[in-house]
Amino acid sequence: MLEWLSDNRAVVAAIIILLLVGSFFASIIYGIKQTRLREKDQVFGDPERTVGGWFWAVCGVSTLLLVWFYFSWGSARAFFPQAANELCQVAKLHEAVSPVTSSLAIDSRYSKSKTLLVRNSRQLAELRDRLPVNAFSPADAALVTGVMQNTQQLISIMATPDFVGAATIAELEKIKAGYAAITNELAKPRQGWSPDPAALAQPSWGISEPEIPLLPISARGAMYDALAVEAASLSEDFLKIRNLSPAAKDLISETKATIAALKKSQSPNESDPAIVKDRADYLKSVDRIFKRIDDGTIFPAVVMADMQLAVEAMLDRAEKAKGGLRYVEALFFPGGDIVKSRTQCTEQGPGRWLPKPTDVVATFFGLANPDVENGGGYKGTTLLWWKWLPISDVVSILIPDSLIDLLPGDYGQLNDKGEFEANYKDWMLGLAQGDVYLGVVPMLDGHIWDSLFRVLVAMFFGVLLGVPLGIYMGVSRFYKSFFDPMIELYRPVPPLAWAPLILTIFGIQDDGKIFLLFMVAFAIMVISARTGASGAQLSKIRASHSLGASDRQILRYVILPNALPEIMTGIRISIGVCWGTLVAAEMLAGTTGVGFIENVARTVSDYELIWVTILIMGSLGLAFDLMMRWVISQLIPWRGKG
Amino acid sequence: MRNLKKNVISACVAAVTMGGTAVAQAADSVNVAFFLEWATPNQIAKVDKTYDEAMGVDVKWTNFSTGVQMTEAMLAGDIDIAYSQGLAPFVTAIQQGAPIKMVSVAVIYEANDCFVNNGLGINSSNASELEGKTVAVPLNTMADFAFRKYMQVLNVDTSTMKIVDQAPADGAVSLAEGSVDMACIFGGDSAKKAGEVGTPIMSSQQKRDAGIGSFDVVSVTEKFATANPGLLRTFLEVTHEANANWKGNAEQVNKVAADAGMDYATTKNQMSGFIFPTAAEQKEQFFGPDGVAVAAAESLGLVFKRPGAWNVDQKIAKVITGEYLD
Numbered sequence: 001m002l003e004w005l006s007d008n009r010a011v012v013a014a015i016i017i018l019l020l021v022g023s024f025f026a027s028i029i030y031g032i033k034q035t036r037l038r039e040k041d042q043v044f045g046d047p048e049r050t051v052g053g054w055f056w057a058v059c060g061v062s063t064l065l066l067v068w069f070y071f072s073w074g075s076a077r078a079f080f081p082q083a084a085n086e087l088c089q090v091a092k093l094h095e096a097v098s099p100v101t102s103s104l105a106i107d108s109r110y111s112k113s114k115t116l117l118v119r120n121s122r123q124l125a126e127l128r129d130r131l132p133v134n135a136f137s138p139a140d141a142a143l144v145t146g147v148m149q150n151t152q153q154l155i156s157i158m159a160t161p162d163f164v165g166a167a168t169i170a171e172l173e174k175i176k177a178g179y180a181a182i183t184n185e186l187a188k189p190r191q192g193w194s195p196d197p198a199a200l201a202q203p204s205w206g207i208s209e210p211e212i213p214l215l216p217i218s219a220r221g222a223m224y225d226a227l228a229v230e231a232a233s234l235s236e237d238f239l240k241i242r243n244l245s246p247a248a249k250d251l252i253s254e255t256k257a258t259i260a261a262l263k264k265s266q267s268p269n270e271s272d273p274a275i276v277k278d279r280a281d282y283l284k285s286v287d288r289i290f291k292r293i294d295d296g297t298i299f300p301a302v303v304m305a306d307m308q309l310a311v312e313a314m315l316d317r318a319e320k321a322k323g324g325l326r327y328v329e330a331l332f333f334p335g336g337d338i339v340k341s342r343t344q345c346t347e348q349g350p351g352r353w354l355p356k357p358t359d360v361v362a363t364f365f366g367l368a369n370p371d372v373e374n375g376g377g378y379k380g381t382t383l384l385w386w387k388w389l390p391i392s393d394v395v396s397i398l399i400p401d402s403l404i405d406l407l408p409g410d411y412g413q414l415n416d417k418g419e420f421e422a423n424y425k426d427w428m429l430g431l432a433q434g435d436v437y438l439g440v441v442p443m444l445d446g447h448i449w450d451s452l453f454r455v456l457v458a459m460f461f462g463v464l465l466g467v468p469l470g471i472y473m474g475v476s477r478f479y480k481s482f483f484d485p486m487i488e489l490y491r492p493v494p495p496l497a498w499a500p501l502i503l504t505i506f507g508i509q510d511d512g513k514i515f516l517l518f519m520v521a522f523a524i525m526v527i528s529a530r531t532g533a534s535g536a537q538l539s540k541i542r543a544s545h546s547l548g549a550s551d552r553q554i555l556r557y558v559i560l561p562n563a564l565p566e567i568m569t570g571i572r573i574s575i576g577v578c579w580g581t582l583v584a585a586e587m588l589a590g591t592t593g594v595g596f597i598e599n600v601a602r603t604v605s606d607y608e609l610i611w612v613t614i615l616i617m618g619s620l621g622l623a624f625d626l627m628m629r630w631v632i633s634q635l636i637p638w639r640g641k642g
Numbered sequence: 643m644r645n646l647k648k649n650v651i652s653a654c655v656a657a658v659t660m661g662g663t664a665v666a667q668a669a670d671s672v673n674v675a676f677f678l679e680w681a682t683p684n685q686i687a688k689v690d691k692t693y694d695e696a697m698g699v700d701v702k703w704t705n706f707s708t709g710v711q712m713t714e715a716m717l718a719g720d721i722d723i724a725y726s727q728g729l730a731p732f733v734t735a736i737q738q739g740a741p742i743k744m745v746s747v748a749v750i751y752e753a754n755d756c757f758v759n760n761g762l763g764i765n766s767s768n769a770s771e772l773e774g775k776t777v778a779v780p781l782n783t784m785a786d787f788a789f790r791k792y793m794q795v796l797n798v799d800t801s802t803m804k805i806v807d808q809a810p811a812d813g814a815v816s817l818a819e820g821s822v823d824m825a826c827i828f829g830g831d832s833a834k835k836a837g838e839v840g841t842p843i844m845s846s847q848q849k850r851d852a853g854i855g856s857f858d859v860v861s862v863t864e865k866f867a868t869a870n871p872g873l874l875r876t877f878l879e880v881t882h883e884a885n886a887n888w889k890g891n892a893e894q895v896n897k898v899a900a901d902a903g904m905d906y907a908t909t910k911n912q913m914s915g916f917i918f919p920t921a922a923e924q925k926e927q928f929f930g931p932d933g934v935a936v937a938a939a940e941s942l943g944l945v946f947k948r949p950g951a952w953n954v955d956q957k958i959a960k961v962i963t964g965e966y967l968d
Contacts, residue, residue: 341741
């Protein structure tokens with residue numbers, strides 16, 4: 001079932017998207033109706049106005065999911081499953097022609113010839129200005145200046161149309177003709193192209209790695225694929241062309257000889273190593289610029305203008321030949337494009353970092369599969385499952401080993417026959433160490449449970465200790481003044497800053513992580529309980545006092561109920577913050593937990609896994625918040641009605 | 643109000659056109675990623691602006707703290723060349739379909755060490771006692787790779803171990819404190835701390851004999867390599883020139899130390915463990931037929947394999963090339 005769903009992701013996604021669009025509009029229509037129905041009964045600002053309204057929640061969730069589908073290119077894959085493959089073929093053509101476009105003024109403002117000419121002339125001028133006079137004899141200095149002049153002249157020769165050799169022109173013409181041929185092919189109605197059977201057997205977009213099938217699966221794709229091969233060979237030929245006219249060649253060999261001679265001759269101040277080094281460095285710089293020029297990769301603008309037109313015409317035609325694909329690309333692939341690299345086509349842009357909702361769900365089910373042996377779970381632990389927990393393990397946590405040492409008597413010894421005689425104390429030690437079988441109980445297990453356990457235990461202690469302290473701080477001068485500096489001092493420190501300390505104090509077990517979360521929860525609980533307690537109305541306290549209530553009764557029946565709304569809000573906030581701190585806590589020493597998955601996924605940029613953990617944490621936080629809202633509505637129904 | 647609207651619109655137009663031209667700009671500056679606290683001779687060329695002069699463009703250096711971040715920046719188009727990216731982040735990037743490739747080896751260094759707590763008395767001869775113990779490993783790094791290789795060579799079953807994902811600094815603390823029995827560490831400072839309380843499971847000689855080593859790579863975006871092969875060649879040439887000129891004298895070490903953000907002694911110590919292969923050596927040993935680069939990347943790819951996600955049809959060989967070394 002799951003496999004079938006996975007193989008038919010595109011169809012499933014298409015149905016889901018249509019349902020979402022449907023529910024989006026239906027919820028709006030229903031919502032508007034409901035609003036009209038009630039608007040006359042309710043006054044603006046009445047809290048009753050916010051009760052209910054599930055249809056707007058449906059509308060919000062549909063919007064979110066639709067936006068997600070759209071920007072992750074999920075809708076593109078659902079409705080145009082072939083588009084990515086075809087765009088990949090187009091990308092192949094662009095990749096094939098890129099060596100040429102990068103040397104023309106197509107991908108950039110200026111042609112490479114112009115950039116090289118300006119850059120090297122500027123460098124030559126700079127070099128001339130800083131000729132180290134004492135490093136060269138007058139004759140050598142003249143030679144060096146001559147080399148630089150020659151190099152400059154070489155640049156000029158290459159950039160002048162008259163000097164371009166006939167052979168070079170012919171080669172360039174051949175390449176231009178090649179592009180014209182490709183342009184013609186592109187202009188023809190698609191015929192004679194058909195996909196390969198091997199290509200059709202490829203898994204479709206997103207089903208396996210590589211993400212996008214590489215071989216063309218449509219006639220249009222096959223055309224681009226074949227033409228890309230032609231374009232690639234043209235590019236190869238183009239890169240071989242050198243603009244070396246006879247005049248340039250003469251100049252090059254002459255300059256080369258001069259440079260060789262200069263390298264051999266010596267500086268007049270040979271004894272000073274600094275000057276010798278200066279001279280060598282200077283000559284190296286001169287040589288470097290010369291070598292950059294003598295490749296013959298500078299062409300006159302006029303000669304290249306035709307080439308540029310030919311390539312532009314081809315690219316233009318290639319764009320037009322996409323036909324309907326152009327609109328699909330513009331509308332359904334927002335923010336990025338399909339890029340062909342050496343071995344594969346990949347989505348770059350939001351398609352890359354925002355995985356498609358269906359893929360995220362598939363990854364989630366892969367993780368949730370409890371069959372750890374067969375690729376389920378993550379790093380050998382299930383996501384959320386159950387196991388038999390030996391009761392002795394729980395007992396062993398409760399009884400410290402050192403307590404057994406205090407029992408009267410000695411531990412068992414080896415007797416004369418070399419056998420071990422265990423006594424009651426050994427048995428007790430076994431109990432304390434969890435070695436005695438006491439039966440098993442079913443227990444939840446897995447990454448989510450481990451994270452949940454840490455958060456819940458931290459929250460439990462945070463509430464247990466934080467609320468009483470907060471209330472006392474709200475009513476007692478001593479408690480307030482004594483604890484205030486401590487709590488306010490540690491509260492603003494980010495939990496991550498405590499991490500190294502906690503690791504040293506608690507080690508790598510759960511207690512350190514729980515303590516980190518506890519510190520977060522505790523501070524929030526203290527502050528909210530204190531605010532609640534000090535916010536109790538004085539008139540109520542006075543009234544109960546004058547009716548004869550004791551201090552304890554005032555605390556229990558007046559202050560606590562008054563502080564409850566604040567405390568409940570504090571719990572809501574601190575649960576949220578605890579989930580937020582979990583990633584940092586599980587970074588201390590990661591073995592299990594949702595934060596651990598997130599930390600590992602981040603090191604390999606596994607975006608699907610990252611999003612799964614984000615969604616798990618988000619939904620758990622949401623679930624807790626909904627639960628707390630229900631508890632609040634039961635516990636303090638009077639809230640907001642006083 | 644009208645003015646505001648106009649301003650907003652013109653700002654949007656400007657943003658859109660800027661976004662468009664950012665892609666279309668010519669390579670008049672080359673952006674290079676590097677690590678701080680990772681001393682290499684080419685930092686002299688970096689400080690002296692030899693790169694800028696030789697390549698004829700502005701070379702902008704940006705430091706990163708992890709190789710994964712280097713990949714992300716290359717994908718975002720902010721970085722053209724990543725100097726000394728770890729092999730592990732490079733391979734995982736390729737597995738994720740990033741359009742980058744390896745063009746050279748930056749530095750060869752001894753594989754990261756796994757330190758066993760001295761109190762346990764475990765060394766390579768009785769390594770099987772590590773089974774059932776707790777190990778701190780920074781997952782998906784070169785230290786992780788080295789750990790798996792050690793355990794493979796020493797015949798230790800890692801599935802019996804409790805593997806804890808810890809950053810090197812944290813791992814060193816946990817080792818000292820005794821909550822882990824072995825910690826795999828990278829980075830000079832953390833390794834020094836771990837060395838106080840632990841001993842490497844394999845000695846340098848044993849590592850060499852078993853053929854376990856690490857190297858960092860020079861990776862580039864496919865786009866930059868296609869558009870500017872000349873610049874890339876010059877970049878590598880200058881790097882190799884700087885390596886060749888490296889004499890390790892005080893003046894040079896001080897220069898590198900200042901740029902790497904470390905003190906003299908640490909720099910000197912770190913660099914004593916580094917080997918910088920020449921272009922010829924690289925072409926012969928790393929990028930030739932049956933080269934080390936492809937073999938290492940493939941074996942690393944298998945170690946970090948995600949079930950079902952990686953088809954081992956020697957795909958990685960296609961993104962490893964020595965063609966820019968001449």
